[in-house]
Amino acid sequence: MRTNSVHKGVYKDGSYNSVTTPIYPTSTFYFDGLGKNKGYDYTRSGNPTRTALEENIAALEGGVGASATATGMAAITAVVSLLKAGDHVITGDDIYGGTYRLFDQVFPKFGIEFSFLNMRDVNAVKAAVKENTKMIWIETPSNPLLNIVDLEAVIAIAKENKLISVVDNTFLSPYFQKPFEFGADIVVHSTTKYINGHSDVVGGAIVYGNKDLEERGRFLVNALGVSESPFDAWLVLRGVKTLGPRMEAHQANALAIAEFLEGHKNV
Secondary structure, three states, X not given: OHHHHHHOOOOOOOOOOOOOOOOOOOOEOOOOEOOEOXXXXXXXXXXXHHHHHHHHHHHHHOOOEEEEEOOHHHHHHHHHOOOOOOOEEEXXXXXXXXXXXXXXXXXXXXXXXEEEEOOOOHHHHHHHOOOOEEEEEXXXXXXXXXXXXXXXXXXXXXXXXXXXXXXXXXXXXXHHOOHXXXXXXXXXXXOOOOOOOOOOOOOEEEEEOOHHHHHHHHHHHHHHXXXXXXXXXXXXXXXXXXXXXXXXHHHHHHHHHHHHHHOOOOO
16 A cells, blocks of 8 residues: 555656656647647646546555546536436435535535435435435545444445445545445545645545446546646645555554543543
8 A cells, every 4th residue: 555655656757767757737738640649638638647646546445547636526526427317315414514515505406316314324224215316425434523334234235226336535545444345336535635635735536446437437527627737636646655654643643542531530
């Protein structure tokens, strides 16, 4: 994991043999001839710096590919845009406030229905599945209450009913939790938080569990115009290199505080 966070997606620059990924702050790319380019034509659609970050995050999560987005909310918007009017989504009643606002006040205007419930109650999740249910959205641990969802059990419900299972893995990161190992279809991140870790950039990521979802997701990220800028992608790619040491420190500090409070006379 630590080696991948440093090296995945990073290739030697062909021009000057740079050992780190350069920033390519260009809007368009030069064509050698009609239809002849080096894989990129317009930065909204693709950029080498962003590609490096996408390959890095996909490797860390164990997905087949990833899209780096301008914010975590941009990633969430693109994923829910896989659905259509009349579709129904099951999600938690304790999800991140920005996600709740989007699900409660924005997407219903476009005909998408949401049920907010206690996702820790597996029977409640089963009972919430309807004929028009198309997706189960899981946030674990939840932000900010840190409630834990039984990923294996809830994802099994999604598979049984042929639903898309999406896991917001922001609060554990791939260092501590791998949703694809439980059978998730899509993993999303606010890379603003632990992936980057330095509080100097906002960003998001969608990681895909299969090629069909990757093709559909990449189309939406491009069509919606929510891709991450080259400079922001470079900042996140720089930040992710220290993911392992940072997450170990977070864990050690949290344990020390918990042990202190456990024995405190006023707790």
